[in-house]
Amino acid sequence: MAQAPEPAVIRADHLDLTFQTDDGPVHALRDVTLDIPNGAFVSFIGPSGCGKTTLLRCIAALETPTGGSLTVNGMTADEARRARAYGYVFQAAGLYPWRTIGGNIRLPLEIMGFSKAEQRERVARVLDLVELSQFEKKFPWQLSGGMQQRASIARALAFDADILLMDEPFGALDEIVRDRLNEELLRLWDKTNKTIAFVTHSIPEAVYLSTHIVVMSPRPGRITDVIESPLPKERPLDIRDTPQFIEIAHRVREGLRAGYEE
Ligand SMILES: Nc1ncnc2c1ncn2[C@@H]1O[C@H](COP(=O)(O)OP(=O)(O)OP(=O)(O)O)[C@@H](O)[C@H]1O
Numbered sequence: 001m002a003q004a005p006e007p008a009v010i011r012a013d014h015l016d017l018t019f020q021t022d023d024g025p026v027h028a029l030r031d032v033t034l035d036i037p038n039g040a041f042v043s044f045i046g047p048s049g050c051g052k053t054t055l056l057r058c059i060a061a062l063e064t065p066t067g068g069s070l071t072v073n074g075m076t077a078d079e080a081r082r083a084r085a086y087g088y089v090f091q092a093a094g095l096y097p098w099r100t101i102g103g104n105i106r107l108p109l110e111i112m113g114f115s116k117a118e119q120r121e122r123v124a125r126v127l128d129l130v131e132l133s134q135f136e137k138k139f140p141w142q143l144s145g146g147m148q149q150r151a152s153i154a155r156a157l158a159f160d161a162d163i164l165l166m167d168e169p170f171g172a173l174d175e176i177v178r179d180r181l182n183e184e185l186l187r188l189w190d191k192t193n194k195t196i197a198f199v200t201h202s203i204p205e206a207v208y209l210s211t212h213i214v215v216m217s218p219r220p221g222r223i224t225d226v227i228e229s230p231l232p233k234e235r236p237l238d239i240r241d242t243p244q245f246i247e248i249a250h251r252v253r254e255g256l257r258a259g260y261e262e
Contacts, residue, residue, distance in 0.1 A: 008035035009073055009163060009195045010059055016067030017054055027220035028054045032068070034214065034223060038162075041189055041196045043206035044214045045252060046259065051221025052199040056165050059197065060088055073162070084112075086163035087156025091171055093148035095140040095155075102127070102136035105155045112159075126154040129188055146170075146177040150184070157192070166198045170205070179237055182208055186235060203256075204240055207231075207248045215252055217259025225255035 015032040018025045028051040036042050044052045057063040058070055061077035072080035080086070095104045102123050109119045127133045130150040132143075140148055149169055156164060170178045182205060189196055200206050206213050207229070215225040229248060231239065239245055 008071075009038050010034070010036035010197065011071045012055075012058075012068065013070070014068035015055075015058065015065050015070055017051070017058065017063060017065045029058070029065070030220035030222050032221065032223055034226070036195060036197060036212070039193055039195055040211045041186075041198065041209055042212045042214060043198045043200055043210040044216060045200055045203065045206045046216030046221065046256065047218050048201070050216045050218050050259075052216060053167055055221065056088075056167050056197060056199055060086065060165055084159050084161055086161045086165050087159055089149075089153050089156045089164065089166040089169045091168045093140070093145075093152040095148055095151060097140055100137050100139055101132065101143065101151045104140070104151060105158050108155065109158055122158050122160070126157045129157060129191070130154045130184070144177070146173050146181055149173065149181065153185075153188070157188075162195060164194045164196045166196060168199050168201065171201065178205070183237060185209065190233065203249050203252050206252060207245060208235060208237075208240060213248070213252055215255030215259070222259075224259045225251070227251055227255070 012032050012034045015029055017029040018027050032055065044055060046052055054063055058065050059072060059077060061081040070077050073085045075083060075085070096107070099107065105123050105126060106119050109122060114122070123136065127136055130153055132147060132150055132154065135143060135147065140151070143151065153169065170181050173181065186209060198209060211229055213227040213229065214223055215227070216222065217224050227248060231244060
């Protein structure tokens with residue numbers, strides 16, 4: 001019997017978003033239609049200002065689309081936010097300097113009213129996942145930028161939501177650290193079976209990480225290509241030197257170029 005296709009955890013249907021500003025309307029997203037299947041690692045790539053963050057913010061119910069429809073785990077984005085369907089990792093780690101790493105991760109759990117024992121268990125588990133167990137009692141300034149970003153990933157994982165939304169989490173880091181975090185993120189994704197939506201400016205990062213690469217055009221952001229990666233799940237960093245990898249990167253570049261020429 002043919003296997004049923006994986007249900008979409010995030011489904012956008014002809015999504016539009018126009019911001020009304022003092023300088024007139026800004027068309028941030030136009031006619032975005034997309035299904036993100038369960039367990040996928042989806043990257044959004046496109047030029048600055050093409051609406052990548054806006055799309056992620058719509059999924060997180062931080063923006064309200066002006067047209068089309070959007071569901072997250074079969075719910076409206078707002079219902080999904082209330083059901084804590086996802087964790088969100090921002091460009092900057094955004095840790096509170098006066099709280100330890102453990103304290104930062106614990107804060108949302110405290111607010112949500114988890115018992116002390118549950119908080120301890122969850123903090124220990126996510127710190128272990130991002131390999132920061134020895135740093136629970138340290139303050140953010142005692143950690144490198146890459147470690148701080150790992151701590152912010154741990155904080156997003158602490159709810160144990162099925163979906164992780166990541167907005168250029170490694171954009172400010174140097175290339176060596178970024179490579180390592182990319183490898184770690186793939187391992188984490190494999191271990192936790194999350195669905196990840198990831199915004200990036202980097203073609204190699206998008207190709208290395210993703211099962212699906214969504215290429216977007218300049219404003220108003222539209223999708224010009226969705227590439228399903230043929231790369232195996234097991235990806236050592238040197239996969240980036242293989243002809244297959246280079247071919248996918250080429251197709252992404254072509255998609256980006258097509259968006260500019262339209
Ligand atoms: N709250 C807002 N009000 C008005 N315009 C906005 C608002 N938020 C975003 N925009 C505009 O919408 C467009 C898309 O912005 P967005 O931040 O989503 O782009 P992006 O692709 O994530 O860019 P970058 O790669 O530089 O982060 C931009 O032109 C931006 O100026």
